[in-house]
Amino acid sequence: MKILLASSEVHPFSKTGGLADMVGALGKALAGAGHEAAIVTPLYRGIREKFPELRREDWHFNILLGEEWVQGGLWSTVLDGGLKIYFVEQPDFFDRAGIYHEKNISYPDNDQRFIFFSKCVVHLARYLPWRPDLVHVHDWQVGLVPILMQQQKSEGWGNPPATCLTIHNLAYQGVFGPEAFTLTNLPRDFFTLEGAEFYGGLNCLKAGIAFVDTITTVSPRYAREITTEEFGCGLDGLLRKRRDRLFGILNGVDYNDWNTTNNPNLFKPFSVTSIAGKKINKRELQKFVGLPVNESTPLFGTITRLAEQKGVDIQLGALAEMLTSNIQFVLLGSGSPDFEKGYQTLARRFPDKVAVRIGYDEKLAHRIEAACDFYLMPSAFEPCGLNQMYSLRYGALPIVRATGGLDDSVIDFVQDAKRANGIKFHEYSNQALAKAIRKALAIYGQPELFRRYQRNAMKADFSWEQTLGEYVRVYELAGNCQIHAM
Numbered sequence: 001m002k003i004l005l006a007s008s009e010v011h012p013f014s015k016t017g018g019l020a021d022m023v024g025a026l027g028k029a030l031a032g033a034g035h036e037a038a039i040v041t042p043l044y045r046g047i048r049e050k051f052p053e054l055r056r057e058d059w060h061f062n063i064l065l066g067e068e069w070v071q072g073g074l075w076s077t078v079l080d081g082g083l084k085i086y087f088v089e090q091p092d093f094f095d096r097a098g099i100y101h102e103k104n105i106s107y108p109d110n111d112q113r114f115i116f117f118s119k120c121v122v123h124l125a126r127y128l129p130w131r132p133d134l135v136h137v138h139d140w141q142v143g144l145v146p147i148l149m150q151q152q153k154s155e156g157w158g159n160p161p162a163t164c165l166t167i168h169n170l171a172y173q174g175v176f177g178p179e180a181f182t183l184t185n186l187p188r189d190f191f192t193l194e195g196a197e198f199y200g201g202l203n204c205l206k207a208g209i210a211f212v213d214t215i216t217t218v219s220p221r222y223a224r225e226i227t228t229e230e231f232g233c234g235l236d237g238l239l240r241k242r243r244d245r246l247f248g249i250l251n252g253v254d255y256n257d258w259n260t261t262n263n264p265n266l267f268k269p270f271s272v273t274s275i276a277g278k279k280i281n282k283r284e285l286q287k288f289v290g291l292p293v294n295e296s297t298p299l300f301g302t303i304t305r306l307a308e309q310k311g312v313d314i315q316l317g318a319l320a321e322m323l324t325s326n327i328q329f330v331l332l333g334s335g336s337p338d339f340e341k342g343y344q345t346l347a348r349r350f351p352d353k354v355a356v357r358i359g360y361d362e363k364l365a366h367r368i369e370a371a372c373d374f375y376l377m378p379s380a381f382e383p384c385g386l387n388q389m390y391s392l393r394y395g396a397l398p399i400v401r402a403t404g405g406l407d408d409s410v411i412d413f414v415q416d417a418k419r420a421n422g423i424k425f426h427e428y429s430n431q432a433l434a435k436a437i438r439k440a441l442a443i444y445g446q447p448e449l450f451r452r453y454q455r456n457a458m459k460a461d462f463s464w465e466q467t468l469g470e471y472v473r474v475y476e477l478a479g480n481c482q483i484h485a486m
Ligand code: ADP
Pocket: 016, 017, 018, 019, 021, 303, 304, 305, 332, 333, 334, 359, 360, 361, 362, 365, 384, 385, 386, 387, 388
């Protein structure tokens, strides 16, 4: 098939979280399986300097945004394996220090920035000479693409591609005031309860859910959860209505990036059959972050956006209790200033046990996964989660709350004693997490058992080959139901 993916972030060019990893990896997997795939994404500051191979395309956008015409350009590159990446250039919108915000404050013109980008995606979908069969949009930033395509269809675009929307996180919907709707230049008929309107404002993700041919989200359990009031973030009714077009597909992992055997980020390679190197990674990390070097002290880690979703409050509570035991904890993260302070305070209280790195550091992320014995991910909700899957491969047993993709990807002793590869807890509380950490320490205290968990973890396989077929089936369905609808 010919597939155009559209996303506001794509690894390795831009990233704030798992969205970038997922879209980059899916694109590569599609191209690797022989599909004609391309990704379109904004040209943010620094990309051209970091990737000098980018070439300017002879293509200019002149996009009407409300009453103003905004111009943009196009750059591209082709990755090994044939995946083409298009970059939309618009310096006023995208040549900035952040992707969505600076100093924790969202850019006030995010509506303009991403409505402009969505319109560029539609323009490419319509005029690219290779004519994609399907446009696959990701999250609210490109949620308006299906509705914009629908409009162009009614204005004479004969045979537009089918559409698919992946919801990576229902908590972020791209909600703006009603005036933002004028930027879409869509007829008022689209600004209704059945369309883009949400409590009087514009909701970009809702517009996508309402108008797209097929919807996916990033794990089967999250697909079920978002149709309930508890997890539906106000859109559960609409999602229930579209249930027959909603599919939960667990994200895959790009093991070319996330592996322990051929990875320049690690201090030493290791594998399930040659685990000794993991100890060296542990010692080197302890040195690197200034913790006492001790192979036998169980080391826990977390790498995360410091957002409420990630269960930071219960993690801080449980750690304060558990750090009186002989454990170490290392955190890499950034986000809410209060949460950053919370971890810094913990590090001051337990200087020999806690190392905190505030910031974003990809190399350190790999090093932490490789060094840790356990990985903590006590999310309140988690659409998929990638770090628990990376941890499994890196032999850091994940301790997760049984929600969303965490529940779908980690196997607990209670579920399957033989195949157990991590620890799950259910209740969202400090106590439940502390209890899970105590279980981890009990496992760690039995080297044979710990090794069995670790072997199971490292052998777990979330490669894209496993799930790509599910996406292709959803794409085909999108094409079919689109034909029926015409
Ligand atoms: P989410 O997308 O909700 O943040 P995921 O687990 O799906 O959660 O993906 C998070 C991704 O972002 C992982 O690749 C993780 O390593 C990376 N990441 C998060 N915070 C940092 C950080 N401070 N430094 C480096 N990588 C980070």
